[in-house]
Every structure is written in structure tokens, then in C-alpha cells.
Amino acid sequence: MTTESPVWFTSSYSNNGGECVEVALNLVASRGVVPVRxxxxxxxxxxxxxASSFACFVTGVKAGGFRV
Incomplete structure (x- = not known):
């Protein structure tokens, strides 16, 4: 088991309006997950x-599937 800690980052596409999420992609290889906060x-x-579910979500966002 690894003791690796999440390395958090906010998307460069964030407009810094205070309504952002952070993700930690450094755990994909070792644990197969993407933490989000x-x-x-x-x-x-x-x-x-x-990780596979997060990849599907990102693909959907890029395809414009979540427009409001």
C-alpha cells in the first residue's frame, strides 16, 4: 500500500470566481482514483x-454534454 498524498490543483480554465473544484491526478497510477474537493x-x-469514471466525465464536458 502506498502512503502517497494527493497533490491538488485547480484547472487553468477556472476563472477564479470562487466556485472551483480541485483534483489530484497523481493518484491515478498508484490507486486508480481521482480525488476531488x-x-x-x-x-x-x-x-x-x-479514474475511468472521471475520464468519461471529462470527455462529456469536452463534448459539451453539460451545458446549462
């Missing part, structure tokens, strides 16, 4: 999403 509450809860 609210950038405003770094000590708050973390969603741990399977």
Missing part, C-alpha cells in the same frame, strides 16, 4: 472517483 473548503470532504 471544493477549493473553498480544503479541509472538507473529498470525493474519490474511479
Amino acid at each position: 471544493d477549493s473553498k473548503v480544503p479541509a472538507g470532504p473529498v470525493l474519490t472517483i474511479p
Whole structure:
């Protein structure tokens, strides 16, 4: 088992409006997950999403599937 800690970052596409999420992609290779958290509450809860599901989500966003 690894003791690797998440290395958090916010997307460069973020407009810095305070409504951002942070992700930690450094755990994909070792654990197969992408942790996600609210950038405003770094000590708050973390969603741990399977890497394959996160990849599908990103593909959907890029395809414009989540327009409001």
C-alpha cells in the first residue's frame, strides 16, 4: 500500500470566481482514483472517483454534454 498524498490543483480554465473544484491526478497510477474537493473548503470532504469514471466525465464536458 502506498502512503502517497494527493497533490491538488485547480484547472487553468477556472476563472477564479470562487466556485472551483480541485483534483489530484497523481493518484491515478498508484490507486486508480481521482480525488476531488471544493477549493473553498480544503479541509472538507473529498470525493474519490474511479479514474475511468472521471475520464468519461471529462470527455462529456469536452463534448459539451453539460451545458446549462
